[in-house]
Amino acid sequence: MQHASSFSADLTAWLAERLAAAFPDHPEAAAAARAVPSAKAGFGDCQYAGAMALARTLRLPPRKIAEAVLDGAALPDFVEKAEVAGAGFVNFFVKDAALASRAGECAADGATAGIPQIGAGKTAIVDYSSPNVAKSMHIGHIRSTVIGGAIVELFRALGYTVVGDNHIGDWGTQFGVIIKGWREFADMEAVERDPVPELERIYKESYARAKADPAWMEACRLETVKLQQGDPENRALWQKFISMSRHTFDEIYDRLGISIETTRGESWYQPQLAAREERLEKSGLAHESRGALVVDLRDFDPAAAEQSRKAVESAREKGDAESEAREDGKWICIVRKEDGGFNYNTTDLATMETRVKEYAPSKIVIVTDDRQIPHFQQLFAISRRIGLAPDSTELVHVAFGTITDENGHPFSTRKGGMPKLKELLDEASSRALAIVREKNPDMPGEEARALAEKIGIGAVKYSDMAMDPATTIKFSWDSVLSLQGNSGPYLQYAYARIRSLLAKYDATYPGEDRHGAPIATADPLERALAMRIVAFGDTVAAAGAKCRPNLLADYLFALAQQYSAFYQALPVLKCDEPSIRASRARLCDAVASVLKRGLALLGIQAPERM
RNA sequence: GCGUCUGUAGCUCAAUUGGACAGAGCGUCAGCCUCCGGAGCUGAAGGUUGUGGGUUCGAUCCCCGCCAGACGCACCA
Numbered sequence: 294m295q296h297a298s299s300f301s302a303d304l305t306a307w308l309a310e311r312l313a314a315a316f317p318d319h320p321e322a323a324a325a326a327r328a329v330p331s332a333k334a335g336f337g338d339c340q341y342a343g344a345m346a347l348a349r350t351l352r353l354p355p356r357k358i359a360e361a362v363l364d365g366a367a368l369p370d371f372v373e374k375a376e377v378a379g380a381g382f383v384n385f386f387v388k389d390a391a392l393a394s395r396a397g398e399c400a401a402d403g404a405t406a407g408i409p410q411i412g413a414g415k416t417a418i419v420d421y422s423s424p425n426v427a428k429s430m431h432i433g434h435i436r437s438t439v440i441g442g443a444i445v446e447l448f449r450a451l452g453y454t455v456v457g458d459n460h461i462g463d464w465g466t467q468f469g470v471i472i473k474g475w476r477e478f479a480d481m482e483a484v485e486r487d488p489v490p491e492l493e494r495i496y497k498e499s500y501a502r503a504k505a506d507p508a509w510m511e512a513c514r515l516e517t518v519k520l521q522q523g524d525p526e527n528r529a530l531w532q533k534f535i536s537m538s539r540h541t542f543d544e545i546y547d548r549l550g551i552s553i554e555t556t557r558g559e560s561w562y563q564p565q566l567a568a569r570e571e572r573l574e575k576s577g578l579a580h581e582s583r584g585a586l587v588v589d590l591r592d593f594d595p596a597a598a599e600q601s602r603k604a605v606e607s608a609r610e611k612g613d614a615e616s617e618a619r620e621d622g623k624w625i626c627i628v629r630k631e632d633g634g635f636n637y638n639t640t641d642l643a644t645m646e647t648r649v650k651e652y653a654p655s656k657i658v659i660v661t662d663d664r665q666i667p668h669f670q671q672l673f674a675i676s677r678r679i680g681l682a683p684d685s686t687e688l689v690h691v692a693f694g695t696i697t698d699e700n701g702h703p704f705s706t707r708k709g710g711m712p713k714l715k716e717l718l719d720e721a722s723s724r725a726l727a728i729v730r731e732k733n734p735d736m737p738g739e740e741a742r743a744l745a746e747k748i749g750i751g752a753v754k755y756s757d758m759a760m761d762p763a764t765t766i767k768f769s770w771d772s773v774l775s776l777q778g779n780s781g782p783y784l785q786y787a788y789a790r791i792r793s794l795l796a797k798y799d800a801t802y803p804g805e806d807r808h809g810a811p812i813a814t815a816d817p818l819e820r821a822l823a824m825r826i827v828a829f830g831d832t833v834a835a836a837g838a839k840c841r842p843n844l845l846a847d848y849l850f851a852l853a854q855q856y857s858a859f860y861q862a863l864p865v866l867k868c869d870e871p872s873i874r875a876s877r878a879r880l881c882d883a884v885a886s887v888l889k890r891g892l893a894l895l896g897i898q899a900p901e902r903m
Numbered sequence: 904g905c906g907u908c909u910g911u912a913g914c915u916c917a918a919u920u921g922g923a924c925a926g927a928g929c930g931u932c933a934g935c936c937u938c939c940g941g942a943g944c945u946g947a948a949g950g951u952u953g954u955g956g957g958u959u960c961g962a963u964c965c966c967c968g969c970c971a972g973a974c975g976c977a978c979c980a
Contacts, residue, residue, distance in 0.1 A: 301919095330919065331923095332918090332922080332923075332924095333923070333924080335923095336923070340922090340923090342922050342923085345922080345959095345960060345961070346921080346922095346959095346960095348960070349959095349960090355960075378923085379923055380923075381960085382922080382923070425980080462980065464980095465979075465980070466979075467979085467980095582977085583977070583978085584978085585977070585978055587977080587978090604904090604905060604906095607904085607905085608904065608905080611904070613904050613905090615904070616905060616976090617904090618976095618977090619904085619905075619976045619977085620905080620976085621976095621977065622975095622977050623905080623906070623975095623976060625977065626977095627977060627978050629978085630977095630978040631977095631978060632978080634978080636979075636980080637979080637980045638978095640980090641980095662974095663907080663908055663909095663973095663974075663975095664907095664908090664973095664974055664975065665975090666907055666908075666974090666975085667907065667974095667975060667976075668975090668980090670907090692907095692908080694908075694909075694973090695973075695974075697973080701972075701973085702972095702973090703973070703974085728942070732940095732942075748942090759916075759917085760915090760916060760917085761916085763908075763909080764916075765908080765909060765973070766915095767914095767915070769914095769915080771929090772914095772916095772928095772929080775928085775929080776942055777928085777929085777942055778927085778928040778929060778942095779915095779916085779917095779927065779928040779929090780928080780942085782942060783928095783942070783943090785942090786940085786942050786943075787942095787943090789940085789942095790939095790940055790942095790943085793939090793940065794939060794940085797939070798939085801939095828919095835919070839920090843916095843917080844919080847917065847918085847919095847927090850917095850927080850928090854927085857943060857944065858945090860939080860943085860944085861935090861943075861944045861945080862945095864938075864939065865939060866939040867938065868939095903940095903942080
């Protein structure tokens, strides 16, 4: 039997009923009903803290409200007792038997119990990773890739049909620069060896020449024009660059365990742009300004127009010509450049339109760094205004903080630049290998390398996912590659240790049935562990709804910590009482199931041994 | 100048989004029994949550003003 909901969710529903019954004239009381897990051990298992907030509107003391909720009512069957505490909190104590039963389900069914299927029948699009063709992926790309990948898995677990889309940068004026450079000074041996770094070198050098030499720049521009007009030779070169780049991206994705359903780069949308923008112009939603075709948010939004007018006025008073000149840029979105070309606004609007038409998604999630916040605010607002995205489609920009060097300064491309993603993964893997060899001297080389890869990659992914996406990350090799404490390997270790323990249990006590044994929660350590296990579903739901994998990472770390404390203090194999022994084994199994599933949602593998 | 994001223990980060005493890891210090895997466990020290106000029964969280840093602000994406 699967429970569709958690203790908190069941209590929330119960509270809503109780509040509706107790205060029929105040439906807002029932609407705000909410039970959450208690923060501290002494405050029960779940609590309701809404009575204080209602005191004003109901004109009653908070404790009276809390008492009215409980007064004469039958508690849900899983609740042992409920009491009013403190300023007006209601604390609920869950029955041991109910807790044991739900914790047991987590061991039995692979930890799917309690994950609410809020996405059933709905489609979500997740736009993530999005590297640029002809450039190496560096540590700046890891967040979008890893966080986006986790969001995809979280959505799937919640029942959504998910379409991951890799919106690669495969179009733009830089290709003329590369083509020109390729023709003049490409080093074919270097291309043969490792194409992308060579493409990067070609771009940098050609770009430097273009800045110094107008004739070179003009040549580059002409190559771009030829490419965009469909010249077969340039087209073929461009395809070649894309194919070489995608091959190197795929090597990284393979190692990271990321698989993105579709890859529609910017070029994919090019054929439809001209007609789209023409329609936009004819409909009057876009107009010409300084030679460009623009959509102006102030045309649709009186409040925006007023705010802008005031800003201009204030800038004028101060004689600040620069600010005045910049003001338009906040509201205007250029959809066709003065020279007739298109830019990323154009492409992004087309992308929005296509996604809505093709998938009718209930969510579109775009994962990029936070410098693009203004752009996506504008894009979302305009998409709504001109009818590209209906209200039924939720638009979410997951904006993550940029990665800085150890001093908190942005990585400068001049001074060596960001570490390459491949180097990071190699380093992670080799550091892990040293430890694996030390701990497992007898392990064959191939197996050790494979294990070290799982551990190293797990460490890298976890270190990113353990933080709120919004946090600006200070990059440090030691913290990214940490194998102890709050780290991926700590979780993997906890899992491997349980698997080993259970194997020994099965070998030592073949007659005992740990799968069907009732779970006893007599010891506080056992009880806390069981309570944590059953909170898995709610955690997945919260992490998914908020697009914050770190909520799940926090949870898993706390679970592993509680397990370690339990393991240290209470014997399992060496417990003399068979029923308690079986109960503890089953509890271990439940922890292992949840750890494995949770790590999988974060895209981290859980090795059986390490 | 305007806007966005960030500021929490020595360092790196959390805090169930307004709840009870702000928690972890690293580092430091003190411990872990011939006992299930020590990548582990237990404990200690470490805080006026940048700052000054406001709202609230209650603020790390919401509002306003400052300070500091990063990033944006018309044809690059």
